[in-house]
Amino acid sequence: EAQVVESGGGSAEPGGSLRLSCAASGFSFTAAWMSWVRQAPGRGLEWVGQIRSKGGGGTTDYAAPVKGRFTISRDDSKNTIFLQMNSLKTEDTAIYYCIKVYATTGGVAHSFDYWGQGTLVTVSS
Amino acid sequence: EIVMTQSPLSLPVTPGDPASISCRSNQNLLHSNGYNYLDWYLQKPGQSPQLLIYLSSNRASGVPDRFSGSGSGTDFTLEISRVEAEDVGIYYCMQTLQTPWTFGQGTRVEIK
Numbered sequence: 622e623a624q625v626v627e628s629g630g631g632s633a634e635p636g637g638s639l640r641l642s643c644a645a646s647g648f649s650f651t652a653a654w655m656s657w658v659r660q661a662p663g664r665g666l667e668w669v670g671q672i673r674s675k676g677g678g679g680t681t682d683y684a685a686p687v688k689g690r691f692t693i694s695r696d697d698s699k700n701t702i703f704l705q706m707n708s709l710k711t712e713d714t715a716i717y718y719c720i721k722v723y724a725t726t727g728g729v730a731h732s733f734d735y736w737g738q739g740t741l742v743t744v745s746s
Numbered sequence: 747e748i749v750m751t752q753s754p755l756s757l758p759v760t761p762g763d764p765a766s767i768s769c770r771s772n773q774n775l776l777h778s779n780g781y782n783y784l785d786w787y788l789q790k791p792g793q794s795p796q797l798l799i800y801l802s803s804n805r806a807s808g809v810p811d812r813f814s815g816s817g818s819g820t821d822f823t824l825e826i827s828r829v830e831a832e833d834v835g836i837y838y839c840m841q842t843l844q845t846p847w848t849f850g851q852g853t854r855v856e857i858k
Contacts, residue, residue: 656847666787666795666838668847682845685747718794726801727779731842733787734806736794 623647623735625655627719630740633709641704641740643719650700652676654722654730657693657704659715660739667715671722672702673730686712709744716741748773748841752850758858759833765826767853769817769839775802776819783843786815786824789852790835798837799824831857 629641643655654677657669670683672693681693692705702719716739723732749772759765767786775782782802787795797806799815802822812827826833834857839850 665836665852666789666840666849668840668845668849671845671847684846723797723800727777727781729777729779729781729783729843731783732785732797732800732806733795733840734797736796738794 623721625719625721625735625737627717627737627740630717630742632743632745634746635709635711635744637709637744638705638707639709639742640706641717641719641742643702643704643737645700645702645719645721648721648735651697654725655693655695655702656720656722656733658718658720658733659713659742660718661712661715664715669704669717671730677725677730706742709742711744714742714744747846748775748844748848750839750841750848750850752837752839752853755851755853757853757855759826759829759855760858761831762828765829765833765855767824767837767839767855769822769824769850771820771822771841773843774819775822775841775843777843782818782822783841784815784817784822785840785842786813787838787840788833788835789838790832793835795838829855829857 656671721735723734786799789795
């Protein structure tokens, strides 16, 4: 069965850094696009960014609030993606979910089919 | 950025009754390839979200057939034919036509 498991959450001070990891299993990781979505306490869902498969170019996209501060990367040899978070702000406090993108239909990637349980990131002084 | 707007934001339901949630986008989600890039997710209390409907009207694997999605362009609807107690939670629509992928605010469904 497909599974993604996040780790690396914790506390950081404003301006600090954290690195999240997401280990995947049970599906063809090398062919998968992967994403991060976050949810601030008591709030809705916010897309953070995505990384394409190597076959899809391996490129990344980011939401405006994190662009230039967050970096998504992948290690296909370890079936793992990473979210490097720098220059953290209090508003980055959230549960961060790692998710497998479902498919590409009609040339457009879409949908999230496997979600991790999430890892909590708290940014405060 | 495509803005997604859901209504209602809160929906009290009676088990066995139908329920309907609306999602509107400020841009057309119908691609030239004929697909509407609109999903529906359910986040049950204390859980991660789960995919219910993709490409506007396709049920995800394992999703009961009481859930259905419809719509095209900018107006979409999620319908539950007969609500069950296990359907409580927050429902989100999301567009994946263009980045940034964006979610609606969420609709909280609760039992009356």
